[in-house]
Amino acid sequence: MEKTDVVILGAGAAGMFCAIEAGRRGRRVLVIDHARAPGEKIRISGGGRCNFTNLGIAPDRFLSRNPRFALSALKRFTQWDFIARLDAEGIAWHEKTLGQLFCDGSATQIVDMLVRQMREAGVTLWLSTEPGEVRRDGGGFVVDTSRGAVSAASVVVATGGKSIPKMGASGYGYRVAESFGLPVVETRPGLVPLTFATQELDLLKPLAGIAVPARVSAGGAAFDEAVLFTHRGLSGPAILQISSYWREGMPVTLRLAQGSEVLQMLRRGRDEQARSAVRTVLAQILPERLARHLEGRAGIEGPLGAQSNATLDRLASLIGAWELRPVGTEGYRTAEVTLGGVDNDHLDARTLQARSIPGLHFIGEAVDVTGWLGGYNFQWAWSSGWAAGQVV
Known part of the structure; x- marks a missing residue:
């Protein structure tokens, strides 16, 4: 049986960053991922340029049953810390709207940096390897894999959520949590386009392809960004943002201009x-x-x-508060993130360790922490990966 100090399940942003930190502390680290290449979500994000963080990181821009849970990791490894690492590597970047930071070049620069730094830290990477059951073994753990079982003192679950299943996303991390008796907050697609019933959709289809700035509100939240009309419903940054707050049965209100x-x-x-x-x-x-x-x-x-005053009033009110009723979302197929996850009331905010299971950690999207659109979820990956990497 293979033996190591730390097994990290998932070679995404959080998993690789955690591996680098643990490896630099002299820990023997093995990263396992079913994919053929590491960091695929990094590679495709931001149109291939990776929206790797945001200048406006704050706890109120993360959704969770306990939004302050993320604060410890976010404060100890900040957006400025990650920016400093890119600067040290000579990776050029630029700011777009609303504090969003992107690579000047390809997102593969970040993937290449992480893979090289893992290698330099002595981390072993197993790709095209399916993880299986994780179980207690004395004071440590055994992880079954398609390459055979691995024994480790610590296990870090960094397998993400269910979004974009064509890339292999699944609920594996949640199943691991539940196998150890840890509750999982209801999961659902986040940062996802909204869809409509046939009757409403038929009315909206002639607008497909139109993008317009608007203030979109639902569920007590509001965002001022672009709305895109599509053949399936509504998309665009403002809609993706509000989708994380919208629930079935709620209306969505578009303010296209001041009434x-x-x-x-x-x-x-x-x-x-x-x-x-x-x-x-x-x-x-x-x-x-x-x-x-x-x-x-x-x-x-x-x-x-x-037109009478009453008619013009009616039209102005429609433009100032156009209420639409989506019936659903496009689902995990196009969702950028998964809302919900491992209940953070059962995790230590400083170490991301399960309170009742020493040595078992959950980081990144697997946890009930979901950021806004615009680099927030990547920063949570870096910060939570860094926090766990200091202690595993």
């Missing part, structure tokens, strides 16, 4: 452009196809000059 400002514009247009179609005036602030659609939704016929 009071729209009303002023329409009334002024009624005086100055009485013969114009309402959509023609709306097209000053909205795409023409969207303006036409909203004109129809408000039941407006005839030129602007023929």
Whole structure:
């Protein structure tokens, strides 16, 4: 039987970062992953440039039953710490909107950095290796794999969540937790497009391809970013963000512009452009196809000059608070993350170790910590991986 100090299950961002930290402490580390290559989510993220962190890291930008759980790791290994590591490697980066940081070049630069640093730290990497049962063995653990069993003093579960199953994502990490009696907070797709019932979708399909800035709100949260109309429903950054707060049965409200400002514009247009179609005036602030659609939704016929105050009020209110009712999401197939995970009430915030099972740690997306869109989930991976790597 293979023997080592630490087995890390998962060669993603959190797992590799944890391995580097533990290896640098002189620990014998084995990283196991079923995939043929490490860091596949890193490689495809950010359009291939990896949105590796965000300048605005704060606990209120993470969803969890206990959002403050993430604070310990995030404070001890910050976005600035990870940026310093990229700078030391000569990996150039740039800031986009809302504090999002991306590589100037390819995301493979980060994967290559992590793999090389693992090698330099003496970490062993087993790819194309299926992990199996994890069980107690005296004071340590035995991990069954397709290469045979491995004995270790510590096990770190860094297998992520269920999002993007075509890359091999599964609920394996949750099954490991439950096999040791650790509860798992309900999991569901996060940062995912929203879908609609056939009747509503048929109305929205003519808008497919339109992107527009909006304030989107649901479930007590609101985001000001782009909304994209698609053949399946709604997507775009604002929709992905709100999807983490939306639950079945909730409406989603789009504010395409301030209703009071729209009303002023329409009334002024009624005086100055009485013969114009309402959509023609709306097209000053909205795409023409969207303006036409909203004109129809408000039941407006005839030129602007023929519209009553009540009609214009109704249209302005629609633009200022357009309520739509999704029936679901596109699911794990396109979800960027998995909400929920191993219940962090049963984990030590400083070490990510299961309180009742010394030596067993859960990090990254496997834990009930989910960040906003924009580099937050990668920072949680770096921070939680670093925290566990200091103690395993």
